[in-house]
Amino acid sequence: DTEVTQTPKHLVMGMTNKKSLKCEQHMGHRAMYWYKQKAKKPPELMFVYSYEKLSINESVPSRFSPECPNSSLLNLHLHALQPEDSALYLCASSRTRSGQPNSGANVLTFGAGSRLTVL
Amino acid sequence: DQQVKQNSPSLSVQEGRISILNCDYTNSMFDYFLWYKKYPAEGPTFLISISSIKDKNEDGRFTVFLNKSAKHLSLHIVPSQPGDSAVYFCAASAFGNQFYFGTGTSLTVIP
Numbered sequence: 001d002t003e004v005t006q007t008p009k010h011l012v013m014g015m016t017n018k019k020s021l022k023c024e025q026h027m028g029h030r031a032m033y034w035y036k037q038k039a040k041k042p043p044e045l046m047f048v049y050s051y052e053k054l055s056i057n058e059s060v061p062s063r064f065s066p067e068c069p070n071s072s073l074l075n076l077h078l079h080a081l082q083p084e085d086s087a088l089y090l091c092a093s094s095r096t097r098s099g100q101p102n103s104g105a106n107v108l109t110f111g112a113g114s115r116l117t118v119l
Numbered sequence: 120d121q122q123v124k125q126n127s128p129s130l131s132v133q134e135g136r137i138s139i140l141n142c143d144y145t146n147s148m149f150d151y152f153l154w155y156k157k158y159p160a161e162g163p164t165f166l167i168s169i170s171s172i173k174d175k176n177e178d179g180r181f182t183v184f185l186n187k188s189a190k191h192l193s194l195h196i197v198p199s200q201p202g203d204s205a206v207y208f209c210a211a212s213a214f215g216n217q218f219y220f221g222t223g224t225s226l227t228v229i230p
Contacts, residue, residue, distance in 0.1 A: 004162070042123070042208065042220035043163070056217065090162055106215050107153060110162030 003027075004111035006091050012117045015081060021114045023074040023091030032074040033108065034066060035090040043090055049074060050096075081118045088113045122146045123211050125221035133229050138196040140224050142209035145190065149211040153218070154183060154194050157206045166207075167194070199228045 004025045013019050023032065031050045035043035048056035049068040057066075063085075065077040074091055092108040124143045132138045140154075150171040155163035169176040169183045169192065176183050182195045196203055206225045210218040 006162075040128070040222065042121075042222050045217050048217065092162075106212065106218075107165055107168065108163075108210075108218060109165065110155075112160065112162045 004091055004093055004109050006089075006111035006114050008114060009112065010115045010117075012119065013078065013081065014119050015083070017081075018077070018079045020078065021076040021089055021091075021116070023076075023111055024072055025093045025109070026072055027093065027095075027109065028071075029093035029095055029109070030071060031094045031096055031106065032068060033092040033094075034074070034076050035092060035110075037088045037090055037113070047076075078116070081116075083118050086116055086118045088115050120145075121222070122149075122219045123209060123221040125207075125209060125224050127224050128222070129225040129227070131227045131229060132199045134201055135198045138194075138199045138203065138226055138228065140194040140196075140207050140209075140226065142192045142194075142221055143190060144192075144211050144219075146211070146213065146219075147190065148213040149219075150214065151212050152183070152185060152192050153210045154181075155208045155210060155220075156203075157208065157223070163208055196226075199226075201228045201230050204228045 007022045034046040037043045046060045047066040052068045063080045067075040090113045091111040094106040122145050153168040154166040156166045157163040167178050167181045167183050169185050185192045204227050206223045208223045209221045212218045
């Protein structure tokens with residue numbers, strides 16, 4: 001199994017709703033990531049979990065709350081979002097977050113994304 | 120400030136010819152570079168990588184060249200096929216830390 005599975009594929013929510021995005025991988029990867037991508041822009045890193053611990057939070061607003069229940073699952077809880085938060089949310093995983101230079105251990109495998117629209 | 124740049128938003132190439140996609144970076148500490156390919160409604164998929172100790176890596180029709188002095192890398196696809204039509208992102212990292220992505224180049228291969 002070489003896939004990262006994201007659900008739902010599409011989500012429309014109001015600014016007062018609470019929803020969650022889910023991500024699952026069964027490749028034995030120990031690092032998982034959330035990226036946000038807007039049209040014609042590169043993916044922007046939001047959060048990194050390494051061995052189920054949050055290791056990077058790129059100054060993301062608290063209306064986005066990540067959770068890593070176990071090594072295979074990563075959630076992104078959404079609450080009180082703004083219309084400008086509408087974007088493609090990509091989950092990714094890698095074998096490790098190796099600190100070794102020239103390392104291929106952290107090549108990212110991406111999911112297909114969850115397209116979020118905030119009304 | 121964008122540390123990885125892809126200055127060509129789009130590229131059109133005839134089937135069978137060579138496609139050359141370019142990427143420039145500013146951080147001299149980057150030591151690992153990747154190319155990803157993205158079809159609409161799908162996540163990016165890993166294509167090919169190169170470490171800073173090499174200047175060329177080849178995998179079938181895909182070759183990545185790295186010019187460290189110019190802080191430039193390029194992806195060559197030869198021969199180009201219609202199925203290669205996609206958005207290509209380059210990405211770079213330093214010491215196995217987070218990847219920085221370029222803005223992407225949309226490649227269209229014309230049959």
